[in-house]
Amino acid sequence: MTTILWFRRDLRLADNPALDAALAKAQPVVCVYILDDADAGAWRPGGATNWWLAGSLAALDAALTKRGNRLVLRRGPAEDEIAKLIDETGAEAVLWNRRYEPWAVKRDERIKSAIKARGLTAESFNASLLAEPWTLATQKDNPYRVFTPFRRALYASGEPQRPTRAPKKIPALKTLPPSDDLTAWGLLPTAPDWAGGFRTAWQPGEAGAHRRLDYFLDGTVFDYRTGRDRPGIVGTSRLSPHLHFGEIGPRQIWHAATARSMAQTGSPMGQGVDTFLSEIAWREFSYHLLFHFPTLPEQPLRSEFTDFPWRNDAKGLAAWQRGMTGYPIVDAGMRELWTTGWMHNRVRMIVASFLIKDLLLPWRAGEEWFWDTLVDADLANNAASWQWVAGCGADAAPYFRVFNPTLQGEKFDPDGRYVRTWIPEIAKLPDKLIHTPWKATPLELAEAGIRLGRDYPHPVVDHAGARLRALDAYRTMGSD
């Protein structure tokens, strides 16, 4: 008899409960990944996601090959492909690790009952979360809507299970079922090849994930509390895309981080580790919200925002997307995103505040752009975070919290290192002007070789005025 192991957002061999359960059966395991773009509705994977997926699948296949197995690739509605695979292999069990997107939950339920209706085994596991969304609730048995009590409950739910190691061998069928060719899926960009910057920035796959984690825990984490706000240095873990694809899981991260903290400081949550794990808790909170409020990606959680007077400004949106707003810290972030598929978290907050409050454009426009361009695009995190900035989400930022892009730049990129990396055309400006090129005198501009309005744009909005406009719009909404 045979077991089908259905890989999804759990592209790893260590700490993979479905894989462990498959091996426990001591039967051949057919490992499969199904490209199912029929079901995700508006939330089909974007270009950056597909780029990462291609690399991650190749890495997973290589890891399986080392262990005497292969990854079978199939494309089509998952329920059809699973049914075909059962026919082709005579499998009597299908195992997988759970996903939590509304469309995936529904689809997986259908598939599970279809398999059971055939008298076969279908079983799912938790590989992605410290606490699955239905395991935590408030005293009144409601889903959490505020982060701090959520985190308290999460931490109180006990130490995460100890992660298991990657198996040395995964028994295979003598003859594998037919597999697609990965390159034929066309996940990688061709003309133009926009992924050059991605390749230098990232190593998709489980090995790359552990390399990142080790590097982070070797030192960065102990300065995390302040270092995480400095986009000009590597002050964060950069694990987000690896986490999104399940190349590493939060249990592994939690145990590795607390162990390292214990060794270094004598306490499991010492130095920056507590702050870092808090970010892991935010991720859990986002999944909790998405599961309990499945319209989170489309609808404001606070209904009074439904008729918010967002502007419609194609030019403004395009300026934001291309990193041509005239505010260096905003533009640097948007270009980092475009070039590498990732943006520093502090800068994500700045650019999001700028789109929403300065340009008064709908948070959905930002959500969609991030969805297409981020290698860590994650339905739960993306939706929850955009709603948080817009003020319409759970435990959201108060409406009057408007980031000043100049002050944020001067505070968190004081030497202009980040800005100069991504906006070379203004790199020669002195530090005191690097976040305010419009304040430079003609002489200073000439010395830096900049023609403002040609080499680099004038600010698309005046921040002070835009701030007042936003406060006005938010107040109007409240009084209706």
Next chain:
DNA sequence: TGAAATGTTGGGGCG
């Protein structure tokens, strides 16, 4: 995981 406006305090210049 803000920033601006407004209020308060205290040192120093100066008549």
Next chain:
DNA sequence: ACGCCCCAACATTTC
């Protein structure tokens, strides 16, 4: 020496 003003520095409040 004293009172007045200025304003930086810090605190509080308001959005």
